[in-house]
Amino acid sequence: MFKDILFGTSASPAGDYAARVAFELAGRFDAHLRLVHVLGVPSRGFSYLAEDVRTGEQVVIDDDYKAWVEEEIKTYYAKQLEKCNDYSIHVCVGHPHREILREARNSNPDLIVLGGPTEENEGSAYKKIVAGSTIQLVSKSALCPVLLVSRPAASFWGGISSVVFGADFSKASDAAFKFAKKVAASIPGCELHIFHAMDIGPVHTGLSLSQEEIEDKIREARKKIRHKYVANLEGFEKYSMEVWEGLPYVEIVKFAREKQADLIVMAYSTKDVDAENARLGSNMEQVIMRSTCPVISVNRKMAKN
Amino acid sequence: MYEFVTGPLAWLTFIVFFLGVVYRIVWYFRGLHWQMDRVAYNAHLKYGIKGAIRSIFLWLVPFGSVGWRSKPFMTILFFVFHIGLVVTPIFLQAHNILLRERWGFSLWTISDATADTLTILMIVAALFLVLRRIAYPEIRILTTAYDYLLLAISVAPFITGFIAAHHYSNYEFWLILHIICGEIMLVAIPFTKLSHSVLFFCSRAQLGMDFGIKRGGMKGTKFSW
Amino acid sequence: MPEGTLCNKQTVDTKEYLNALLADKSGKQYYSEMEKLDVDTDKLWKSIKSTLRSRLRTWLEICAHCGMCADACFLYLANDRDPTQVPSYKIQSTLGEIVKRKGKVNNEFMRMVMDTAWSKCTCCCRCGSFCPFGIDMGIMFGYLRGLCFSQGFVPWELKIGSGMHRVYKAQMDVTVEDWVDTCEWMAEEYEDDWPGLAIPVDKENADIMYTVNAREPKHYPEDIAEAAILFHMAGENWTVPSKGWEETSLAMFAGDWGACKMQVEEVYGAMHRLKPKRMVVTECGHAYRATVIEGPYWAGLKDGRPPVESIHYVEWVAEALRTGKIKIDPAKKIKEPVTYQDSCNYIRNAGLKNVAREIMSYIAEDFREMTPNREHNFCCGGGGGFNGMGRYREQRNVGLKVKLDQILDTGAKLVISPCHNCWDAIRDMEEVYHAGIRWSFLKPLLIKMAIPPDHLKVEE
CATH class of the missing domain: 3.40.50 (Rossmann fold)
Structure with a gap:
């Protein structure tokens, strides 16, 4: 399933949960694990100074410093690395999303693992160069699925026996479906739950739909699911489908809990990454922050592959 | 003595002054270099001349430039001082009478009362220029004895002339002293910083050409001096 | 004549020298070598004699010490009106003094001159527009930086910067391959959002040749993608050169005129090769000044203009909005x-x-x-x-x-x-x-x- 996993690490507690999942996945699939650490953001015009994301200090980045940071990473993950027999460490300088994407472009991994939105990601070290958080920007542009782990609860991972696919009928959603099906099909006994959350908007505004309208829409959505996804299951049988109405990210998290999901697969389909809402932005990020299992984001680019 | 200072010495003064000033101007413009100065003077002469004229004109008019408007006190001192310095000697009746006697022509003249007023104002302005140099730290740090000497050279002919014209004491002494002071000033012009009386035009013209050609003029932008 | 291995009068023309400089953390060794660096007074005076022409000599000579430039300088204002920050004082006490002493100045003096030239003036030329004589001290400081550079008295980062231009023809270590690859990458990354988006490299006879700041490919290539999206939206026939894409000039900040010439000739070379109708420079100020305003003089173009008409990005934007090529909602x-x-x-x-x-x-x-x-x-x-x-x-x-x-x-x-x-x-x-x-x-x-x-x- 996964032969090459890229893990964007901060080598700090903020990324511990993601790290646990990354190492666990690499072990399970015998994959090469690429630890990519973006150690600092270049600042001060053309100077050779950068702010170290871990220490917050202004440092001169050169090969010595990079080597030192690499050692630090090895020490930080000493326990996990002991058990990991195929890994490499890449230390670089730049804006995290860009450097992770750059590394991904060079090494062409089949999964990227990132920590979820944390305060550290938005802190002073990462003065925004472009709107949006690292996970938004990586999810938007990566050529492979991006696995996101935020809550500690999401990292205690036994195995995969239940996959929830959050459908939104977009082009990216088609790709996400394909990926979800592939994961479920590759694991014996794994279930796939196709789920769509219908956004009924903010209830308190008084503009909410009538129950008849809601039910009509639910029927319509079920039809779409059957047509778009179920029809393409190609003989895969352990599936279910469900459409709920409400606040999408809340409904998905609720549904995943009910199905005891080990993985949520969603489409990343926001075109514009909005600066103002970057922190608590998309549906996706809300799900990541709330879910008790890892979330995999699949974007439109993968629809082509 | 009077014959000497207004005769051979005056001639000598005028020659030195004139040749000196011409030399300065020629030296200045010959020294301009399109590549060293990074201004394509010859390639875009028309833009250059336009820029030069604006640059000179706006700084020649009281409060004509943003710079002048930003420092009104200094601007008033500057113009009172320089108008007195230039207008008084050239249009003074006594000087023009002398001119007619010697060379058979004369210029417009101003009344003696006007001349007195201009002179007094100019001397007062000079006084304030001195005070300014002492009072403000940012000017004090720039000021050298040379600056005071030049100010003295510039003001001396006016003080001595004023005393002579009003016959306060020994007329002949003050008159001769006045003439010598005037001659010192004229001779000093090409050799000292007073050369700015012509180099002001040269330097302003150069920067005007710079902006008129390279720094916006050819984009159709007029620099707001 | 003591010359340091890092701090000396040489220009940085090899990768080895450049890497040695980079390895010297914050220029510690570099600056300590500078304290022992000899001043070649003969060379200094010779170069002054041949380059300090009537314009600069007159500026130095006729300054009336009137102080009108003081308030023009933001550093004077920011430093609580410190008299030593008055532009006239700054230039008279450095360049003025060197000329007065006919170049006979010592190491300590030159270090003071360096500190003044790079930390007390940004060559913004604002003072020049407030001087009644039109004495442009920003220009004089630019000249002074050149003298300092030729004597080896230049801040560490700028020695490196000018070296980057000499070695990589860019202010950072971005090679032609890196650059072209970044263009491809950005087109790929954004083509889903903008159908047909491409970043054409080395297309001849395009209407626009676009050039950038090396920091864009190095650290935020989004900027290149954004430029591409806007050109695409406006329907422009445009291209980027594979060689000669870098507009900036840390060499200009450093006073390394040789490197300045090399850098702009690289861009002009691309103009001759690709024959675009116009060149557009990215959203960068000094890049435009270096390549479009000053560059032609370094390259010896007598009419003071680059080989093809060159405009700043803001000019292109204004035009695109004015003509409706780009419509604002x-x-x-x-x-x-x-x-x-x-x-x-x-x-x-x-x-x-x-x-x-x-x-x-x-x-x-x-x-x-x-x-x-x-x-x-x-x-x-x-x-x-x-x-x-x-x-x-x-x-x-x-x-x-x-x-x-x-x-x-x-x-x-x-x-x-x-x-x-x-x-x-x-x-x-x-x-x-x-x-x-x-x-x-x-x-x-x-x-x-x-x-x-x-x-x-x-x-x-």
């Missing part, structure tokens, strides 16, 4: 108060003040001018290389205060800054002073505001 105009940072290098020193206003009239509903503005604006506080030099960090941070106050006085929290240096300075300003301001280039804002033509609309 009126509902998406900037509603909040917004101000514009006039970059000295293309506003005061290249006359693009009205272009900037024209753009703002199309995109902002509440545009607030800073005071002073246009050609009388203050330097952002990071110009002339000031942003990037560790040795002068503190002085730079003090210098930022003037611009910060100007911004805050407008009441706007958003500053549009189509200049890399200003952009950096304002970013650092926020980091140092926490004023709660935001800053942006034009490109991302325009993409958000523009109405994409029908054929570029993507269904989600």
Whole structure:
């Protein structure tokens, strides 16, 4: 399933949960694990100074410093690395999303693992160069699925026996479906739950739909699911489908809990990454922050592959 | 003595002054270099001349430039001082009478009362220029004895002339002293910083050409001096 | 004659030398070698005699010491009116003194001169417009930097910067391959959002040849993608050169005229090779000044113009908005108060003040001018290389205060800054002073505001 996993690490507690999942996945699939650490953001015009994301200090980045940071990473993950027999460490300088994407472009991994939105990601070290958080920007542009782990609860991972696919009928959603099906099909006994959350908007505004309208829409959505996804299951049988109405990210998290999901697969389909809402932005990020299992984001680019 | 200072010495003064000033101007413009100065003077002469004229004109008019408007006190001192310095000697009746006697022509003249007023104002302005140099730290740090000497050279002919014209004491002494002071000033012009009386035009013209050609003029932008 | 292995009078022409400099953390060894570096007084005086011509000599000589330049200098204002920050004093006590002593100055003096030339002047040339004689001290400091460079007295980062230009023909270690690959990458990354998006490399006879700042491919290639999106939206026939794509010139900040010439000739070479109708420079001030305004003189082009007509990005934007090549959605105009940072290098020193206003009239509903503005604006506080030099960090941070106050006085929290240096300075300003301001280039804002033509609309 996964032969090459890229893990964007901060080598700090903020990324511990993601790290646990990354190492666990690499072990399970015998994959090469690429630890990519973006150690600092270049600042001060053309100077050779950068702010170290871990220490917050202004440092001169050169090969010595990079080597030192690499050692630090090895020490930080000493326990996990002991058990990991195929890994490499890449230390670089730049804006995290860009450097992770750059590394991904060079090494062409089949999964990227990132920590979820944390305060550290938005802190002073990462003065925004472009709107949006690292996970938004990586999810938007990566050529492979991006696995996101935020809550500690999401990292205690036994195995995969239940996959929830959050459908939104977009082009990216088609790709996400394909990926979800592939994961479920590759694991014996794994279930796939196709789920769509219908956004009924903010209830308190008084503009909410009538129950008849809601039910009509639910029927319509079920039809779409059957047509778009179920029809393409190609003989895969352990599936279910469900459409709920409400606040999408809340409904998905609720549904995943009910199905005891080990993985949520969603489409990343926001075109514009909005600066103002970057922190608590998309549906996706809300799900990541709330879910008790890892979330995999699949974007439109993968629809082509 | 009077014959000497207004005769051979005056001639000598005028020659030195004139040749000196011409030399300065020629030296200045010959020294301009399109590549060293990074201004394509010859390639875009028309833009250059336009820029030069604006640059000179706006700084020649009281409060004509943003710079002048930003420092009104200094601007008033500057113009009172320089108008007195230039207008008084050239249009003074006594000087023009002398001119007619010697060379058979004369210029417009101003009344003696006007001349007195201009002179007094100019001397007062000079006084304030001195005070300014002492009072403000940012000017004090720039000021050298040379600056005071030049100010003295510039003001001396006016003080001595004023005393002579009003016959306060020994007329002949003050008159001769006045003439010598005037001659010192004229001779000093090409050799000292007073050369700015012509180099002001040269330097302003150069920067005007710079902006008129390279720094916006050819984009159709007029620099707001 | 003691010359250091790192700090010396040599130019940086090899990768080995460049790497040795880079390996010297913060230039520790470099600056300690500088303390023992000999001044070649004969060479210094010889070079002054041949290059200090009537314009500069006159400027040095006729300065009336009137002090009108004092208030023109943002560093004078930022440093509580310290008299030693008066422009006239700064140049008289350095270049003036060297000339007076016929070049016979010692090491200590030269280090003082270096500190003055790079930490007390950003070559913004504002003082020149307030001097009754038109004495442009910014120009003189530029000249002085050249003298310092030739004697080896140049800040560490700029020695490296000029070396980068010599070795890589770019201010950073971005090779032709890196650059071309980045262009491909960006086109791939964004083509889903913008059908047909491409970054054509080395296309001949295009209408526009676009050139950038090396920091874009190196650290934020989004900027290149954004440029591509806007050209694509406007339907431009454009290209980027594979060689000669770098517009900036740290060599100009360093006073390394040889490297300046090499760098611009690289760009002009691309013009001759690709024969575009026009060149557009990215949102960078000093890059435009270096390649379009000063460059032709370094390259010896007698009419003072680059081989093909060259315009700044703001000129292209104004044109695209004026002619409707790019249409702004009126509902998406900037509603909040917004101000514009006039970059000295293309506003005061290249006359693009009205272009900037024209753009703002199309995109902002509440545009607030800073005071002073246009050609009388203050330097952002990071110009002339000031942003990037560790040795002068503190002085730079003090210098930022003037611009910060100007911004805050407008009441706007958003500053549009189509200049890399200003952009950096304002970013650092926020980091140092926490004023709660935001800053942006034009490109991302325009993409958000523009109405994409029908054929570029993507269904989600």
